Amino acid sequence: MKSKNPPEEPAHENNFLESSRRDFLKHSGLLTAIALTPAPLVSAAQKGFDEKIADLYEKVPVSLEVNGVKHQLSIEPRVTLLDLLREQLELTGTKKGCDHGQCGACTVHVDGHRVNSCLTLGVLVSGKKITTIEGLAKGDQLHPMQEAFIKHDGFQCGYCTPGQIMSAVACIREGHANSEHEIREYMSGNICRCGAYPNIVNAIQEVKEGGQPV
Amino acid sequence: MKQFQYSRPATQQAVIDAINKPGAKIIAGGTNLVDLMKRGVTAPDKLIDINHLPLKNIAPVKGGLHIGALALNSVVSENKLVVAQQPLLSMALKAGASPQLRNMATVGGNILQRTRCAYFYDTTMPCNKREPGSGCGAIGGYNRMHAIFGASDKCIAVHPSDMCVALVALDATVIVQSKKGTRRIPFADFHRLPGEHPDLDNNLAAGELILGVEIPDNNFAKNSYYLKIRDRQSYAFALVSVAASLELEGNTIKNARLAMGGVAHKPWRLVEAEKALIGKPVSAETFNIAAQIAIQGAKTYGGNDFKLKLAPATITEALKHASGLV
Numbered sequence: 001m002k003s004k005n006p007p008e009e010p011a012h013e014n015n016f017l018e019s020s021r022r023d024f025l026k027h028s029g030l031l032t033a034i035a036l037t038p039a040p041l042v043s044a045a046q047k048g049f050d051e052k053i054a055d056l057y058e059k060v061p062v063s064l065e066v067n068g069v070k071h072q073l074s075i076e077p078r079v080t081l082l083d084l085l086r087e088q089l090e091l092t093g094t095k096k097g098c099d100h101g102q103c104g105a106c107t108v109h110v111d112g113h114r115v116n117s118c119l120t121l122g123v124l125v126s127g128k129k130i131t132t133i134e135g136l137a138k139g140d141q142l143h144p145m146q147e148a149f150i151k152h153d154g155f156q157c158g159y160c161t162p163g164q165i166m167s168a169v170a171c172i173r174e175g176h177a178n179s180e181h182e183i184r185e186y187m188s189g190n191i192c193r194c195g196a197y198p199n200i201v202n203a204i205q206e207v208k209e210g211g212q213p214v
Numbered sequence: 215m216k217q218f219q220y221s222r223p224a225t226q227q228a229v230i231d232a233i234n235k236p237g238a239k240i241i242a243g244g245t246n247l248v249d250l251m252k253r254g255v256t257a258p259d260k261l262i263d264i265n266h267l268p269l270k271n272i273a274p275v276k277g278g279l280h281i282g283a284l285a286l287n288s289v290v291s292e293n294k295l296v297v298a299q300q301p302l303l304s305m306a307l308k309a310g311a312s313p314q315l316r317n318m319a320t321v322g323g324n325i326l327q328r329t330r331c332a333y334f335y336d337t338t339m340p341c342n343k344r345e346p347g348s349g350c351g352a353i354g355g356y357n358r359m360h361a362i363f364g365a366s367d368k369c370i371a372v373h374p375s376d377m378c379v380a381l382v383a384l385d386a387t388v389i390v391q392s393k394k395g396t397r398r399i400p401f402a403d404f405h406r407l408p409g410e411h412p413d414l415d416n417n418l419a420a421g422e423l424i425l426g427v428e429i430p431d432n433n434f435a436k437n438s439y440y441l442k443i444r445d446r447q448s449y450a451f452a453l454v455s456v457a458a459s460l461e462l463e464g465n466t467i468k469n470a471r472l473a474m475g476g477v478a479h480k481p482w483r484l485v486e487a488e489k490a491l492i493g494k495p496v497s498a499e500t501f502n503i504a505a506q507i508a509i510q511g512a513k514t515y516g517g518n519d520f521k522l523k524l525a526p527a528t529i530t531e532a533l534k535h536a537s538g539l540v
Contacts, residue, residue, distance in 0.1 A: 099252065
């Protein structure tokens, strides 16, 4: 299950830096704690409690497949799938908008279902298959939905676009693109502050009516 | 986000042991909990992942339909049994959140979601629910979204769920398990009013795990409607929502269920208005009378005065849809 992704290469360095930082925090945190702590607790700490404190927050092993590439990672439990994709796998196509599940810019597919990656803890998707915007095109051949967004001008600033496209693909796959009304309802989790909605709807309708597999 | 321990106990029993410890919280979909943790509203020491437990089933049981606590909101809303037998629940679920969030959110998590009161979320503001004794920012503050029924001088927050409005109307039961065994809680008794302790959202005891809900069979499938009024057409919390189910015999209302969302600290069942419907003919007049009864005892706080008009109008409209008048 070794990763084939280029970002795997500098992982050793990252791990080294990460563990150094953690060791530093662990030790400096312990010194601060000892300075502020009553004597009985200090002696308890000296008996190895600090190791237990460090153990509490150990990283968790996570294996997942992103755009067909398998990864073995070790992450803090608080890391979201969004941050994992962007910061650790360097897949920055998935965007951080609100980071609170209100805008949809971070939409990815987990085992084929669209979710907000900003509210998904990385540890909860271990063993699952993730598809991001980088995983839609086949080499230089854009996905039909990407083509349609370009053709219909389905964006202005483009920041929400990766999330819009991931959602649009899911919208058709789920069978919820049968009318303008239905598309608007089932795309409501993706906010576009430029207001490209009419063109986004047109793009989705064209792909739906074109009947090509998405 | 504050660091925390993560664990995934192998069995249901091990989960129940694990959640009994202070500082431990269950995580399922995480759509509400992760948000609250990011904002520092809640900071558990330990998250207990229960996503692998076999609690996703949707199946008929004697006299009703059982829905597992881990069934996803999207799955429940499109389930054939639910759509055929309990369309009110399907409609309410589809009115909630976004497709992405519904793909993550579970039935158990939906029941346990916290209020979206802005003062609860903003850790720089007073909130008796988040920090007992600190005061209520919404009373005398921004309270457009807030309660008109059952509030206290400590808290006027509302429960944000749509699903729960349908479940209280349908007389559902919540099944929970703890070390002491299982117990069944009528849906109407699950959530609580704020009173002196708005920090407590519901009557789930420490160490209890929600296993699922059961909806008794009914004859409402043909005449049910969920109407949600919000500041935008989709993907927003309710200003007011209404779950309406009728059983008709010709033009006469044989049985009726009504509940409202966005108006109280719990999904708000309208028993007196239901009584005013039963035995009456399907007509706008019947519905208007019931709607006026429904809002008796309402109290507003300035920003939400409009709900005194919006709530009865929404009830009437929902009943018209449910009965087929429109």
